[in-house]
Amino acid sequence: MGSRAPAITMRNDSFSDGDSVRGEPLSEKTETENASEIGCLSVIVLGASGDLAKKKTFPALFNLFKQGFLQQNEVHIFGYARTKLSDDDLRNRIRGYLKSGNGDSSATSEVVTKFLMMIKYVSGSYDDESGFVHLDKEISEHEISRKSNQGSSRRLFYLALPPSVYPPVCKMIRHFCMNRADQGGWTRIVVEKPFGKDLASSEQLSSQLGQLFEEPQIYRIDHYLGKELVQNLLVLRFANRLFMPLWNRDNISNIQIVFREDFGTEGRGGYFDEYGIIRDIIQNHLLQILCLVAMEKPVSLKPEHIRDEKVKVLRAVTPIEDDDVVLGQYEGYKDDPTVSKNSNTPTFATVILRLHNERWEGVPFILKAGKALNSRKAEIRVQFKDVPGDIFKSKKQGRNEFVIRLQPSEAMYMKLTVKRPGLEMSTILSELDLSYGQRYQEVVIPEAYERLILDTIRGDQQHFVRRDELKAAWEIFTPLLHRIDDGEIKPIPYKVGSRGPDEADNLLKKAGYVQTHGYIWIPPTL
Numbered sequence: 353m354g355s356r357a358p359a360i361t362m363r364n365d366s367f368s369d370g371d372s373v374r375g376e377p378l379s380e381k382t383e384t385e386n387a388s389e390i391g392c393l394s395v396i397v398l399g400a401s402g403d404l405a406k407k408k409t410f411p412a413l414f415n416l417f418k419q420g421f422l423q424q425n426e427v428h429i430f431g432y433a434r435t436k437l438s439d440d441d442l443r444n445r446i447r448g449y450l451k452s453g454n455g456d457s458s459a460t461s462e463v464v465t466k467f468l469m470m471i472k473y474v475s476g477s478y479d480d481e482s483g484f485v486h487l488d489k490e491i492s493e494h495e496i497s498r499k500s501n502q503g504s505s506r507r508l509f510y511l512a513l514p515p516s517v518y519p520p521v522c523k524m525i526r527h528f529c530m531n532r533a534d535q536g537g538w539t540r541i542v543v544e545k546p547f548g549k550d551l552a553s554s555e556q557l558s559s560q561l562g563q564l565f566e567e568p569q570i571y572r573i574d575h576y577l578g579k580e581l582v583q584n585l586l587v588l589r590f591a592n593r594l595f596m597p598l599w600n601r602d603n604i605s606n607i608q609i610v611f612r613e614d615f616g617t618e619g620r621g622g623y624f625d626e627y628g629i630i631r632d633i634i635q636n637h638l639l640q641i642l643c644l645v646a647m648e649k650p651v652s653l654k655p656e657h658i659r660d661e662k663v664k665v666l667r668a669v670t671p672i673e674d675d676d677v678v679l680g681q682y683e684g685y686k687d688d689p690t691v692s693k694n695s696n697t698p699t700f701a702t703v704i705l706r707l708h709n710e711r712w713e714g715v716p717f718i719l720k721a722g723k724a725l726n727s728r729k730a731e732i733r734v735q736f737k738d739v740p741g742d743i744f745k746s747k748k749q750g751r752n753e754f755v756i757r758l759q760p761s762e763a764m765y766m767k768l769t770v771k772r773p774g775l776e777m778s779t780i781l782s783e784l785d786l787s788y789g790q791r792y793q794e795v796v797i798p799e800a801y802e803r804l805i806l807d808t809i810r811g812d813q814q815h816f817v818r819r820d821e822l823k824a825a826w827e828i829f830t831p832l833l834h835r836i837d838d839g840e841i842k843p844i845p846y847k848v849g850s851r852g853p854d855e856a857d858n859l860l861k862k863a864g865y866v867q868t869h870g871y872i873w874i875p876p877t878l
């Protein structure tokens with residue numbers, strides 16, 4: 353096993369609910385607080401037979417195990433789903449998704465085998481008590497068998513399931529699978545997006561879950577909040593004097609937050625057709641990024657202080673105008689047999705959000721997301737205004753831009769006009785470039801899910817969506833979504849492998865974005 357990090361059971365590495373950020377405990381822990389973070393840990397993946405579980409959840413747990421965060425003698429992992437599988441069947445399903453990283457194939461790697469032996473499978477339905485009684489029995493047996501268990505038992509339930517089954521599953525957990533209160537420890541649940549389909553359904557889901565669990569027990573995961581450069585936003589903005597005076601309507605012309613994928617719905621057509629690109633990407637991933645880009649400085653790094661500021665941003669968003677929306681649907685989308693033949697679901701959308709507050713009045717936030725486009729990338733592009741009284745105007749190459757590339761090739765670069773090197777006095781657009789692959793060659797950037805699961809075990813809710821945040825996010829998009837669902841706004845067809853509909857680029861121009869022709873940033877090679 354690697355030695356990159358201490359185990360989560362070590363004292364100085366443990367944090368209590370809502371009180372700290374990773375790596376910097378803000379207060380000394382009492383013995384009782386520490387006790388709730390030691391002892392045996394059971395991670396229960398519900399929907400273990402599914403796509404997310406095998407591609408993301410189990411691999412993230414494996415990576416944590418590999419790095420020493422999950423100790424073999426204290427942690428046990430349970431898979432739960434309806435499909436009849438043996439322990440080995442489940443292990444074989446996920447084996448191929450685990451990368452040992454030491455050159456061994458996953459089939460022969462010792463670390464993979466050790467990890468897989470920590471996993472047990474329990475089959476049962478999602479609304480019937482017998483399965484959950486059985487699950488509880490298995491978890492309890494594991495808890496009793498752990499010699500190092502100092503009285504507390506920690507149970508983390510990860511719902512890798514369609515949201516339609518969250519209410520019955522949560523009810524079953526509440527009634528049959530909670531940790532024993534007399535033993536200390538905790539029970540937490542992780543729920544995946546989409547949290548509802550609109551404001552009403554989301555609120556209904558929230559209140560159903562709220563009747564069963566307290567807010568500090570509920571972790572609404574948005575995996576974009578676990579990405580390295582998204583987590584860097586807070587540091588970048590509030591630890592650098594450089595940005596403070598510039599980050600406002602006086603200097604910034606427009607901000608784009610972009611998600612592009614170069615593949616279509618890939619086997620998830622049934623799910624996607626019900627939700628569409630706004631619910632799948634914009635209402636959650638891109639909006640969360642917008643909050644971090646636009647929020648005011650929180651009074652501290654406590655999760656509640658940060659989330660308070662994010663909610664204020666969402667509440668400042670004005671109703672979306674029709675003229676600020678372009679929808680697209682890629683040609684061939686409806687050929688997928690799981691997609692309705694007359695589907696009105698957008699696979700592409702550009703939506704401009706406008707904030708009515710002192711810092712951002714007049715600055716368009718352009719959120720753009722699309723599937724089956726010409727490239728795969730996610731980035732934040734902050735475009736500054738033109739230089740007033742520009743004496744180089746006739747020679748100028750383009751505006752200053754600060755680009756944060758979330759993926760692939762994590763980087764930040766600042767586009768600057770400089771003198772073209774040489775005898776002549778002319779200008780050229782260049783960049784100050786912080787490419788992570790080059791600058792941090794020794795660092796393995798963790799997967800978002802890996803980081804977020806670790807946060808759930810540590811009880812740090814900073815990178816999870818709070819209930820009022822979720823409500824405010826749905827309030828922004830629900831009127832538009834209802835109009836799309838009713839067929840009042842139609843997506844424009846676009847070719848697979850294109851930039852999306854031309855109308856989207858026209859909207860970008862209208863919003864004030866000035867494209868720099870002839871400039872391409874090339875990620876440095878090692």
Ligand code: NDP
Binds near residue numbers: 401402403434478512
């Ligand atoms: P799946 O469709 O693969 O479902 C997961 C498991 O849930 C299935 O193996 C199945 O297990 C059970 N299940 C499926 N449909 C139903 C149903 N109608 N009623 C009861 N049980 C059902 O989903 P994913 O793994 O793709 O996603 C799980 C959650 O994660 C969803 O909320 C999804 O939106 C979210 N998500 C998924 C991502 C991905 O890349 N896949 C990315 C981000 C979020 P069994 O029949 O064995 O009980």
Ligand code: BG6
Binds near residue numbers: 575613632
């Ligand atoms: C998920 C969406 O939340 O994010 C998918 O449901 C999308 O449609 C995925 O493909 C993208 O995640 P990432 O981390 O690969 O950018």
